[in-house]
Amino acid sequence: AVPTPTPGGEFYPRPSEVDWSQGAEDATVTFVVYSAAPCEICGVLDATLTRLLQQFPADVRVVYRHYPLAGHPLTDLAAGAMESAGLQGRFFEFKSALYSREQVWQELQPDDFVAWLGGLAVELELDKARFLADLQSEDITARVEQARMDAEALGIPGVPHLVINGSAYQGPRDATNLALVVRLTLLQSRQYDTCPPMTIDFEHAYTVRFTTEKGDVLVELFPEAAPVAVNSFIFLAREGWYDDTTFHRVLPDFLVQGGDPSGTGYGGPGFAFDLELTPELTFDRAGRLALVNSGPNSNGSQFFITLAATPDLDGQYTIFGQVLAGLDVLRTITPRDPALGEPLPQPDRLLSVEILEE
16 A cells, blocks of 8 residues: 655655645655646545545645646646635635536636636635736746646656655555555554564463453463464553554454554554464454464464454464453444445544553
């Protein structure tokens, strides 16, 4: 989901004072969009990025760059109108209005479109005379033409063209997937380069207290059966990795899944390790604590706790604990199946994970 870095270093110009942007300059995730109007897909993406700004006000920045459509009679006027509105401090309001009303103006003749733009300027409380004068000025015309030449020089194939943190993004551009990219990018600052050193004491007993919105759950850990899994879990718990996270996947009578601070189901601690299978430990009962994996050597931070016997899972997942108390609490966690798509209910929160050592 995260964009692949451009080979050979930076390719797209960094955002600068000549760009139109919204959001904090030090935002963790910067979206640069090369766009044009009229363009229905561009309008959809514009609304999506506006939504992301509202959803992640401290973490997202959106930079808008024109790439006027060659040969379209209105595209230069549309870009120029945004620039003219920008001279009066209303670039983004004018842009949003243009995109949201494309069905009204996209078939107009140029002179009629200019008149329509003047009416929109009045509606947005701009100085109409100044706006129309700027729209026809050499300065605005030159800005629009320079934007086109800059985009063409980069070889951008079309619009909208989305760049995330300096790298082209070719994945899904709906709000759900772009929010996923933001959350996973934010998670990177918390991830680790290597597995933690082995620090557990095999002569000690380890118990976990999961404090959830619905109550507490007490789990015994099995360091002898799964030492790497237990050591990793204890390390992450003491680092606060699991605090204030969510149960992002909950299937009634099957399992409760958590352990991803991004809440996406794709996040992990930055390291991974292999399965630890013990023949004597099977999913023959409810309350088994196990690690999620996506194949060999992919154990990480995500875990699940079974709500019933699930023998179909035997031999595929590392079991490293058993619920001692609180299984009834787990059965009250809000059901949530991401495989069904949105809308999903708000997930219940895992407030803290405390390691009790004796």
